[in-house]
Amino acid sequence: MAIExxxxxxxxxxxxxxxxxxxxxxxxxxxxxxxxxxxxGIQARIVEKGQLRRFINVYxxxxxxxxxxxxxxxxxxxxxVTILPAVAGGMA
Amino acid sequence: xxxxxxxxxxxxxxxxxxxxLSPSADVRIWAKLxxxxxxxxxxxxxxxxxxxxxxxxxxxxxxxxxxxxxxxNTGISLAMAAKLKGYRMVxxxxxxxxxxxxxxxxxxxxxxxxxxxxxGSNTAVRVAKELSAEHPDWVMLYQYGNPDNAGAHYAxxxxxxxxxxxxxxxxxxxxxxxxxxxxVGRFLREHKPDVKIVAAEPxxxxxxxxxxxxxxxxxxxxxxxxxxxxxxxxxxxxxxTRTRELLQQEGIFAGVSTGAALHAAxxxxxxxxxxxxxxxxxxxxxxxxxKYLSTGVYTAATTEEAIETLQGQLWA
Numbered sequence: 001m002a003i004e005x006x007x008x009x010x011x012x013x014x015x016x017x018x019x020x021x022x023x024x025x026x027x028x029x030x031x032x033x034x035x036x037x038x039x040x041g042i043q044a045r046i047v048e049k050g051q052l053r054r055f056i057n058v059y060x061x062x063x064x065x066x067x068x069x070x071x072x073x074x075x076x077x078x079x080x081v082t083i084l085p086a087v088a089g090g091m092a
Numbered sequence: 093x094x095x096x097x098x099x100x101x102x103x104x105x106x107x108x109x110x111x112x113l114s115p116s117a118d119v120r121i122w123a124k125l126x127x128x129x130x131x132x133x134x135x136x137x138x139x140x141x142x143x144x145x146x147x148x149x150x151x152x153x154x155x156x157x158x159x160x161x162x163x164x165n166t167g168i169s170l171a172m173a174a175k176l177k178g179y180r181m182v183x184x185x186x187x188x189x190x191x192x193x194x195x196x197x198x199x200x201x202x203x204x205x206x207x208x209x210x211x212g213s214n215t216a217v218r219v220a221k222e223l224s225a226e227h228p229d230w231v232m233l234y235q236y237g238n239p240d241n242a243g244a245h246y247a248x249x250x251x252x253x254x255x256x257x258x259x260x261x262x263x264x265x266x267x268x269x270x271x272x273x274x275x276v277g278r279f280l281r282e283h284k285p286d287v288k289i290v291a292a293e294p295x296x297x298x299x300x301x302x303x304x305x306x307x308x309x310x311x312x313x314x315x316x317x318x319x320x321x322x323x324x325x326x327x328x329x330x331x332x333t334r335t336r337e338l339l340q341q342e343g344i345f346a347g348v349s350t351g352a353a354l355h356a357a358x359x360x361x362x363x364x365x366x367x368x369x370x371x372x373x374x375x376x377x378x379x380x381x382x383k384y385l386s387t388g389v390y391t392a393a394t395t396e397e398a399i400e401t402l403q404g405q406l407w408a
Contacts, residue, residue, distance in 0.1 A: 059325050062359055067322035082325070084295070 003031055003075055006082040014042040023081075028058060029071045031081065046083060047071065055086045099176060102129055102136045103248045107256045107374065112341040113354070115361040118370035121354075122257060123344060123377050124249070131165075131172045131196075133379035134249075138271055139169030141244035142233040143177065152231055154178055159230045161185075161220035163213050164193035165379055166235050166269075171200035182230065184220040186212050188405070192383040213268075235269045237313030245275025253374055254283055261364075264357045264375040266349045267291040267323070270315040272376060277319040288321040292356035292375075294349065295325045324356035329399045331355060332389050335381070336398060339390065347379040348389060348402070 006020050015021050021039065025031035029047070036043035046056050051071060058065045059082040065073045075081070095101040105128045114121045126134035146152040157180040160170055167183035174181040181202040185194070188209035197204055207219040217236060224232045235241045253260055253276065263280055265272040270291075277289035328348075335351030338344045357375040364371040381390055387405060392398035 057325070062324045062326055062330070062355065064323040064325060067320070084325070 002077060004080045005031070005035065006080065008084050010085055011042060011045055011083065014039040014045070025075060027071070027075060028060070028065060028073050028081070031075060032071075057084045057086050058082070059084070097176075098130050099140060099173060102140050104252065105129065107253065108344075110338075110342045110344075113337065113358065115358070115365045119361045119364045120372050121357050121361055122372065122374045123338075123342075123354075124253065124374055125344075125377050127346065127377055127380035129169075131168050132382065133165040133169065134272060134376060135165040135169040135378075136172075137244040137248055138235060138238075138241040138269075139166055139233075140173055141247070142235065142238050142240045143170070143173050143179075145240040145243070146231065146233060152179070156180070157182060157227070157230045159184070159220060159224055159227070159232045160235065161207075161213065161216040162235070163189050163216065164197075164383065167202060168193070168196050168200065170233070171197055171202035175201050182223075184216045184223065186216050190383055190386055192386060196383070235271065239314070241269055241271035242275035242278070242314055245272050246279045247275075250276040250279025254280060257372055257374065259372045260284065260287060260374055261371045262288045262290055262357070262360050262373040264290040264292060264353050264360065264373060266353050266376070266378055267293045268312075268349075270312050272378075274314055274316060274319050281319070288360065289319055290356055290360055291320050291323040292349075292353045293323055293325050294331070294352055295327045322360075324352075324359055326352035326355045328402050332399050332402055333395050334358070335389065336395055339381070344377065345381045345390070346377045347381055347384055348387070350375075350377045350379070353378070 003023050004020055005023050007015050007018065012018065021035065023031045023034045025034050032043045032047055046053060052058055060068060060073055061080055062082065106125045108123050108125060110121045110123055129136035143152060158170060158174055159182045160167055161184045163186060167185065171181045182205060183197055183202050184205045184207050186209055187206040194204060207216040220232060224230060249272065260280065263276055267273060273289060273291055280287045331348050331352040334354040335346060335348050338346055338351065338354055353375045357373050361371060361373055388401040389398040392401055
């Protein structure tokens, strides 16, 4: 199952500078575990104690997963996941 | 429809179904055409309501100066109302907003104080607050924290939508001051507890993010997360793509932030379709495309070129 994952600048050190990588998994948690097998170190920058880190936002097809099921949000083939640092002042 | 003055013609905008962009016959998308207001944007509603409430409270009296941080539309609405009502208008606006906006403000007699591009609207808010402290006699209506901003939508936009489309299931709008989402959201939920209130938040490319990062965080005082069902973050490329689709497929010439709202509307529409549910999704056309013509996004030969032209620019 292929999921496109868009990587923010600050995490591209784990993806050889690539802006987007592919991954797989039934949920976001599975996807981040899968990414870790090829991009060592990336999981810990996104996940802390089984939850999304506070200053990381994750979007499934542009929808904020905190309003869906958080790290347990289910994925479907062809989905796009976007990871972004939470930006101060991103609302006005 | 007949009105006693131009200001009385604010609101009562059309709600039109988009037959081509709707995902199916049972999942319908409807556009609330707020560009049909007197100065061409949704902001006529909160601007007029904030002024009239301030007049009622005695905060605004003849000869007063109104001060407002605004990236354009609210300033344009306030400037027009201020001109007709005899107030002086001062706007604080990021220096990187479009030439059209500055000319529209000047045309209605507003004075513009530019704020640094870095930090965007957040910096404009900070500069306006500093000016307000220096000029205690100026009246800052302050759209980000004035309950009458959301109140305008609670009193007018929400009731219009419910009257025109009692079967409404979703309401989608851009997230700026949050006034539209808070006001319409509260009204609709009181009458339809299951209605979904969906925010479309602009997401800029790394360049603009870098600029915005220089600033401290700013959450509008009006924002109440409990009103929202979900939030979409829409990048420039998707906003431009949808803005062009809206023009080419439905003939609606709208601003780029409207493309972002449409993208979120299509997103929730697809989810409804997948779940086998029917839906009536209303999204807000906040303004027309006129003020953004100089960006070139409408006339670019391809959507890829249009996206390229918008790189690094603020569009909401």
